[in-house]
Amino acid sequence: MPPLTRGALTFPSPQSSQISPYLPPPSLSQPQTPIHVTLTFATSLDSSLSLSPGTQTLLSGPLSKSMTHYLRSRHDAILIGVGTALADNPSLNCRISGVGGYGGEGLKGQPRPVVLDPRGRWEVGESSKVMQLVREGRGRAPFVVSRVVLDGGRRRLLEECGGKVIVLPAAQDQEERKRIGWVDILKALREEGIKSVMIEGGGAVINDLLRPDNIRLVDSIIITIAPTWLGKGGVLVCPDERVEDGVKVPVERLKDVQWIPLGEDVVLCGRPQQS
Ligand SMILES: NC(=O)c1ccc[n+]([C@@H]2O[C@H](COP(=O)([O-])OP(=O)(O)OC[C@H]3O[C@@H](n4cnc5c(N)ncnc54)[C@H](O)[C@@H]3O)[C@@H](O)[C@H]2O)c1
Numbered sequence: 001m002p003p004l005t006r007g008a009l010t011f012p013s014p015q016s017s018q019i020s021p022y023l024p025p026p027s028l029s030q031p032q033t034p035i036h037v038t039l040t041f042a043t044s045l046d047s048s049l050s051l052s053p054g055t056q057t058l059l060s061g062p063l064s065k066s067m068t069h070y071l072r073s074r075h076d077a078i079l080i081g082v083g084t085a086l087a088d089n090p091s092l093n094c095r096i097s098g099v100g101g102y103g104g105e106g107l108k109g110q111p112r113p114v115v116l117d118p119r120g121r122w123e124v125g126e127s128s129k130v131m132q133l134v135r136e137g138r139g140r141a142p143f144v145v146s147r148v149v150l151d152g153g154r155r156r157l158l159e160e161c162g163g164k165v166i167v168l169p170a171a172q173d174q175e176e177r178k179r180i181g182w183v184d185i186l187k188a189l190r191e192e193g194i195k196s197v198m199i200e201g202g203g204a205v206i207n208d209l210l211r212p213d214n215i216r217l218v219d220s221i222i223i224t225i226a227p228t229w230l231g232k233g234g235v236l237v238c239p240d241e242r243v244e245d246g247v248k249v250p251v252e253r254l255k256d257v258q259w260i261p262l263g264e265d266v267v268l269c270g271r272p273q274q275s
């Protein structure tokens with residue numbers, strides 16, 4: 001057991017064993033289709049991710065927060081939408097004791113941050129926590145997935161520290177041309193050597209992944225439910241309704257379900273029926 005380092009977290013092994021079956025195996029020899037995807041987020045009892053768009057709301061208690069960092073240690077990459085990058089200025093590193101920067105060697109165990117930013121809205125600058133952690137040797141440089149080539153300044157800043165911009169075309173077969181297809185996004189990550197990704201949100205990203213044509217790409221879903229209501233006006237997890245032959249049907253129901261109490265929160269693990 002490495003010595004506890006400043007800010008390092010631990011996650012108890014009884015709970016990590018319960019969650020492990022939903023995570024990518026430690027060495028993914030068989031390429032997944034195209035990679036292992038875990039969708040994970042924290043929600044209130046009224047299905048809100050935050051009090052309002054553009055604000056960060058702490059929902060997870062200390063134990064479920066540690067779980068998130070355990071999940072981060074078990075994936076090659078963490079992906080968020082640009083709305084979350086702008087609202088939260090997140091660190092997107094792993095702070096579990098024993099990973100690189102937290103008692104471990106180099107950047108071992110640190111996931112690659114990926115920001116889905118189709119129009120290049122994220123300012124990758126000195127004030128970004130992700131970049132501060134890169135400088136401190138406590139996190140990897142981010143990849144930005146975009147439809148546009150970022151300006152030279154931002155591109156250089158990213159590339160100098162090992163990050164990059166991945167430019168992908170807009171989706172062809174979806175009604176919203178602003179989107180990038182998830183198959184294309186996952187394939188591009190696979191080409192970068194990433195075999196597993198945890199997708200942390202926010203609302204637009206989660207609701208997009210819950211569409212019938214996208215949910216089949218998700219291997220596992222791990223949701224922290226906090227004992228609080230945030231009220232109207234929050235950022236909701238509420239995908240578009242699903243209609244088949246003119247009749248409304250459930251969007252999705254999970255299989256292989258487990259409920260794991262973690263402090264005052266409960267964590268729901270499951271797999272989509274269609275994955
Ligand atoms: N509780 C949690 O676990 C949690 C997790 C993440 C974020 N949040 C909260 O969610 C809020 C942000 O959510 P949001 O919905 O505003 O933003 P978001 O993070 O979902 O980002 C939305 C943006 O992502 C891009 N995007 C999404 N899908 C895309 C696709 N298929 N192709 C191309 N681009 C795509 C678009 O630019 C879109 O505007 C914040 O308040 C944040 O604090 C909470």
Ligand SMILES: Nc1nc(=O)c(N)c(NC[C@H](O)[C@H](O)[C@H](O)COP(=O)(O)O)[nH]1
Nearest residue numbers: 042057058059060068088090091092200
């Ligand atoms: N598990 C979880 N519980 C929460 O209560 C909450 N607000 C988030 N939000 C997820 C989102 O991705 C945030 O941006 C990161 O949780 C910021 O966390 P870091 O700075 O990277 O530790 N996630």
